[in-house]
Amino acid sequence: MEELKVEKAIQDIYPDDIAWCYGCGRLNDDGHHLRTGWHGDKTITIYTPESKYMGIPGFIYGGLIASLIDCHGTGSAALALHRKNGHEIGDGAEPPRFVTANLNVDFLKPTPQHVPLKAIGTVEEIHPKKWKVETEVYAQDTLCARGTVVLVVMPSTFLNKND
Numbered sequence: 001m002e003e004l005k006v007e008k009a010i011q012d013i014y015p016d017d018i019a020w021c022y023g024c025g026r027l028n029d030d031g032h033h034l035r036t037g038w039h040g041d042k043t044i045t046i047y048t049p050e051s052k053y054m055g056i057p058g059f060i061y062g063g064l065i066a067s068l069i070d071c072h073g074t075g076s077a078a079l080a081l082h083r084k085n086g087h088e089i090g091d092g093a094e095p096p097r098f099v100t101a102n103l104n105v106d107f108l109k110p111t112p113q114h115v116p117l118k119a120i121g122t123v124e125e126i127h128p129k130k131w132k133v134e135t136e137v138y139a140q141d142t143l144c145a146r147g148t149v150v151l152v153v154m155p156s157t158f159l160n161k162n163d
């Protein structure tokens with residue numbers, strides 16, 4: 001299989017105050033540190049879950065797959081709006097902030113443990129503050145899950161809730 005690596009991830013440039021997400025915050029020591037970047041005109045997150053994230057031995061727990069699709073969606077929408085605003089990772093501009101309004105997951109096939117999972121996203125703008133990301137999760141070449149995430153630009157009510 002083609003060896004893939006996410007070189008530049010949107011989570012690498014989240015400001016410190018929003019870099020704590022359990023799924024994708026680089027500052028959360030206990031989290032998954034999911035990283036999402038461009039892959040042509042699609043988006044990609046690559047992640048190999050640790051052994052403890054099992055459902056049935058040998059297979060990944062579905063909630064972890066939902067988390068992957070969730071944070072991949074947030075990161076993908078942030079990448080797309082950042083680019084629409086004329087910015088790319090590394091130009092010093094702060095990326096937009098999104099929260100998840102809706103998450104739907106179809107679990108299509110059992111997802112094996114101990115292989116890198118590849119989430120590939122297609123981003124669609126509904127309007128400037130509302131985006132949709134269709135994600136396919138592959139284990140090697142097998143399509144194991146498909147998800148749809150609706151993202152909304154973070155309302156200011158999320159700020160200063162640090163406890």
Ligand SMILES: CCCCCCCC/C=C\CCCCCCCC(=O)SCCNC(=O)CCNC(=O)[C@H](O)C(C)(C)COP(=O)(O)OP(=O)(O)OC[C@H]1O[C@@H](n2cnc3c(N)ncnc32)[C@H](O)[C@@H]1OP(=O)(O)O
Pocket residue numbers: 014018019021023024070071074096097098099100101102127130150152154155158
């Ligand atoms: C818990 C902490 C999270 C912090 C995140 C900080 C962001 C930092 C950014 C990056 C860091 C990385 C963080 C990654 C995080 C991973 C992703 C998550 O897990 S986020 C957490 C789970 N999500 C929530 O906790 C949202 C809770 N819900 C809300 O705050 C509101 O309900 C919200 C913002 C979603 C909608 O706010 P309204 O209801 O006041 O606003 P109205 O104007 O009515 O809706 C805006 C648009 O959203 C649609 N919408 C609302 N709910 C929907 C739904 N369930 N399904 C589809 N669309 C929905 C509406 O139809 C409307 O669309 P129309 O503008 O009319 O076209």
